[in-house]
Amino acid sequence: MIHFKNIKKSFDNNHVLRDVNLEVARGQSMAIIGGSGTGKSVLIKTVLGLIKPDSGIIIVDGIDVNKSTHDQFLERFGMLFQGGALFDSLPVWKNVAFRLQRGSQKRSKDEAREISIKKLRRVGLGPEIADKYPAELSGGMQKRVSLARAIATDPEIIFFDEPTTGLDPIMSSVINELIREIVVELGVTAMTITHDMTSVMAIADQVAMLHDGKIQWCGSRSKLKDSGNSYVNQFIHGTAKGPIKTLR
Secondary structure: OEEEEEEEEEEOOEEEEEEEEEEEOOOOEEEEEOOOOOOHHHHHHHHHOOOOOOEEEEEEOOEEHHHOOHHHHHOOEEEEOOOOOOOOOOOHHHHHOOHHHOHHHOOOHHHHHHHHHHHHHHOOOOHHHOOOOHHHOOHHHHHHHHHHHHOOOOOOEEEEEOOOOOOOHHHHHHHHHHHHHHHHHHOOEEEEEOOOHHHHHHHOOEEEEEEOOEEEEEEEHHHHHHOOOHHHHHHHHOOOOOOOOOOO
16 A cells, blocks of 8 residues: 655755665554654655655555645545644534545535544544533543544545653553554554554554664564564663664
8 A cells, every 4th residue: 555665865964764665555554663763754754745755756555656646645644643733723523624624525514513523432532522622621532532533534544643642551552442443443554653562562463663764674563572673672672782872
């Protein structure tokens, strides 16, 4: 479904993506792991066309991203942003329905609200939440609203950017379970950026380790703990010794 071919991206002298090659199969849940600042978010932004790679090709369902009709292309994606990124000035239902009231998928107000309430129910929130504002909700509830927005248009591909950031362990588990259920239920292709190994084990089918601008290892979740890769071993065990250099 998504194929990165020799992707390179630099910002001045900072070579973020050096030569990324990665395939994400249709209906697969792929987790991209790696330390902060290793280019995980940049990689996702190249798929969405928010950042243009310096070289290389990204193919999504047989379509070259650089040659796509952008608005129609983006309608195939859903996104759960790190921190939620809800609009403070809009009630919950309008946050969820944001894309439903724009573009080629534009729905009437009543229909958009109805779909919003349906999606809120799917993430465990009742209709009484619909007219509240984000500031009136807990962090966990805000994250659920963001997840409802990500699935509002029934996308084919969903990106999850650090989905459990800022949540306590119990709520993190709830969100992980919801994400896994939704990915399986909708049959979507999913890419999750995270450094939370609990999320990886709950969400992913496949795992890719990004470090120093390259995919250092890629394999099934079941092989993660016995990968035989020094980068992966150091990262998942959180040790200071290894090929990943730390600042002191």
